[in-house]
Amino acid sequence: MNRFIDRERELEFLEEKFGNKRQLIVLYGRRRVGKTELIKQFCKNKDHIYFLADRRGSLLNAERFANIAAEHFGDIPPRVRNFDDAFTYIAKRLDERKIVITIDEFSYLVEKDDSIPSVFQLIWDEILKDKNTMLILCGSLVSMMENILSYRSPLYGRRTGQWKLSPLRFNNAKQIFPGYSTEQKVEAYSILGGIPFYLNTFDDEKDIYTNIEEKILTKGEILYEEVEFLLREELRDYSSYLSILEAIARGNSRISEIANFSKIQTKDLPKYLNVLMRLDIVEKVHPITEKKTTKRTIYKIRDNFFDFYFRFVYPFKSELELGNTKKVMGIIKKDFNMFVGKKFEDISREFLYEMNLKGLMPFRLLNIGTWWEKDKEIDAVAFNKEEKKILFCEAKWQDLSRSEAEKVLEKLKEKAEAVEWLNKIRKEYFCLIGKRLKDKKDLREKNYLVFDLEDFS
Numbered sequence: 410m411n412r413f414i415d416r417e418r419e420l421e422f423l424e425e426k427f428g429n430k431r432q433l434i435v436l437y438g439r440r441r442v443g444k445t446e447l448i449k450q451f452c453k454n455k456d457h458i459y460f461l462a463d464r465r466g467s468l469l470n471a472e473r474f475a476n477i478a479a480e481h482f483g484d485i486p487p488r489v490r491n492f493d494d495a496f497t498y499i500a501k502r503l504d505e506r507k508i509v510i511t512i513d514e515f516s517y518l519v520e521k522d523d524s525i526p527s528v529f530q531l532i533w534d535e536i537l538k539d540k541n542t543m544l545i546l547c548g549s550l551v552s553m554m555e556n557i558l559s560y561r562s563p564l565y566g567r568r569t570g571q572w573k574l575s576p577l578r579f580n581n582a583k584q585i586f587p588g589y590s591t592e593q594k595v596e597a598y599s600i601l602g603g604i605p606f607y608l609n610t611f612d613d614e615k616d617i618y619t620n621i622e623e624k625i626l627t628k629g630e631i632l633y634e635e636v637e638f639l640l641r642e643e644l645r646d647y648s649s650y651l652s653i654l655e656a657i658a659r660g661n662s663r664i665s666e667i668a669n670f671s672k673i674q675t676k677d678l679p680k681y682l683n684v685l686m687r688l689d690i691v692e693k694v695h696p697i698t699e700k701k702t703t704k705r706t707i708y709k710i711r712d713n714f715f716d717f718y719f720r721f722v723y724p725f726k727s728e729l730e731l732g733n734t735k736k737v738m739g740i741i742k743k744d745f746n747m748f749v750g751k752k753f754e755d756i757s758r759e760f761l762y763e764m765n766l767k768g769l770m771p772f773r774l775l776n777i778g779t780w781w782e783k784d785k786e787i788d789a790v791a792f793n794k795e796e797k798k799i800l801f802c803e804a805k806w807q808d809l810s811r812s813e814a815e816k817v818l819e820k821l822k823e824k825a826e827a828v829e830w831l832n833k834i835r836k837e838y839f840c841l842i843g844k845r846l847k848d849k850k851d852l853r854e855k856n857y858l859v860f861d862l863e864d865f866s
Contacts (some may be wrong), residue, residue: 414448414605415581416447419572423451426570432543432783433567437554438475438518438574439688440639441606444547447574449512457509458499467522471495474512492528496536499718513681516548519557521549521759530563550643551688553569560780575689576712579756579762588613591862592844596745599752600625602713607632626723626734632680633729643688650674651723653681654710658719660709682708690715697778697790713752720748746810750806754788757804757842760865761789771838771858785824791842792830800858801825802840809841811848817841822866 420730426432429504437443445461452459458481460474468491475495479486482502489495499510512518518525533544546564548554557564560573562582583594585608596617599641601607610632625632640647649671667682668675685691695703710716721744722729725737758777765774773790782785789802803821807813818839825837840858852859 411448413446413575414584415725416443416450419447420451422572423447423569427455427509427543429569431537431541433564434543434545435554435558435564435568435571436545436574437551437571438549439551439604440642441574441604442574444549444574444607445513446605448513448545448547452509452511455509457511457598459511460513462512462514462517464517466524467491467518467528470518474711475496480685480728480763484657487639493532495600496532500540503539504543505538505668506542507541511545511547513547514549516550516553516557518571519548519553520550527563530567533564533567533853534705539739541739542796552643552684555687565601575627577605578603578763579758580759580760582608582765585609591865593617593751593861594866595756596749598756599713599749600717601830602715604714607635607714613710618738618742622738624733625717626699626729626737627733628729632714633722635740636715636723644684645796649681650685653678653685653786654690654715655723657708657710658716658723662709664708671749672782696780696782697776698780698828707829716749720744724849746806747762753806753842754804757802758789760842760860761791761800761802761840765791769802770795772800774800782827787821787824787828790828792835794831796836797831797834798836799828799830800838800839801828802842802858805841805843807843808845809847811846811851814841814843814846814848 423434425432436444436448442463443831448459458478460477462470471489471492474492476486477491478495478499480580487494487498491500509634529546546557558568559565579595579598582603583591584597584856585605586597587599594709597611599609600621610624611773624630627633637651640650652671652673653667656667659670661667661670664675664678668678682693683689690710690712691708693705693706693708695701695744699705710719712847721737721741722851725740728736760776761770761774764770772793775793777789777791779786779788780790788804789803790799792799801821803817805817809817818841821839821841838858842860842864846852846859846861847857850859
């Protein structure tokens with residue numbers, strides 16, 4: 410059973426816009442992120458017309474849209490030649506009440522007919538000019554929707570708001586699995602990330618490994634083909650992106666390493682990586698204490714499911730096509746703890762962010778990220794330059810005794826000495842986040858910040 414989780418900020422945004430005069434809203438985000446469900450929740454108890462476009466061209470879509478509108482008004486479907494006719498029909502039947510009109514998968518219309526943005530400019534400027542309407546244009550082809558928002562688009566300057574829908578954070582996504590322990594929730598999120606549709610494929614009455622084998626590794630299941638389907642939808646030369654993503658998933662994080670693995674020339678890689686970053690699949694990371702312009706950058710797969718897929722599924726597709734899921738499960742089980750450990754670092758930074766919002770940190774964290782130099786790495790570093798305070802944190806996907814925890818914290822102190830940031834005048838705080846930590850109270854009495862999964866509940 411799918412559950413609608415979080416999205417309070419998005420609903421507040423839409424409600425605020427609904428309370429104002431006529432609105433043209435662009436809502437977009439990658440496939441399966443929950444746009445349609447958000448619209449359905451928003452439109453509850455409101456007068457609305459919802460239309461889901463397809464790829465069959467303007468005329469057939471305009472006819473279907475007019476039929477849906479006629480059904481809404483209890484009319485006989487009108488004959489229309491285009492969307493101008495359909496909206497003219499609707500405009501004649503509108504009264505003073507506010508109505509929400511949603512065109513979902515608007516990007517499909519633009520894909521087939523590049524005049525569509527101009528058509529909707531005319532509809533907004535002329536046909537709906539004096540109507541109390543909230544028009545929502547929603548789409549999944551991120552690159553195309555961002556073109557619609559660009560300065561050169563006919564709709565530029567007409568929109569009154571836009572929102573790019575992002576995946577759920579762990580703190581919200583965990584609510585989808587009421588039957589799982591916090592440890593299992595972390596494992597599920599490490600695999601699936603924050604896409605609601607992916608999260609809802611797992612059955613929390615079954616263990617994590619069973620769900621992986623049944624829902625991801627089994628041919629015919631939606632998640633088995635999902636990644637490559639999404640890439641084909643968004644990208645033309647998608648085979649090059651497969652090589653790049655596999656390279657990063659296998660630990661090649663620098664441009665030279667990615668080029669060497671993927672056999673794509675170094676000079677050509679930035680254009681591919683920029684596209685993947687725009688789609689929120691890949692991110693560019695630099696040490697948090699350095700400027701964004703630094704050359705000390707690495708690339709990592711931001712989307713957990715893409716990372717899992719290119720680490721454990723894509724390289725073994727030949728085995729899986731033959732139904733040999735047991736062999737691949739053996740590989741996954743061998744490296745699973747290490748994989749979750751890396752994702753736990755991201756989840757721990759999110760945890761610090763959430764604690765900061767609640768005012769539960771020793772100072773206001775203005776910058777949160779990671780840090781590395783040569784063979785030294787710190788999972789989370791956060792600071793406030795105005796207060797001259799800095800926090801160093803390690804995230805360990807392990808059960809730690811008190812003595813083990815103290816050793817981690819002492820080593821963290823040593824690594825912190827290498828961090829160049831207001832060294833002589835800063836106040837330092839040290840933090841450890843683990844799976845399960847013993848004697849947390851005693852460690853806190855030593856002025857350490859310590860948390861484990863018990864604090865994530």
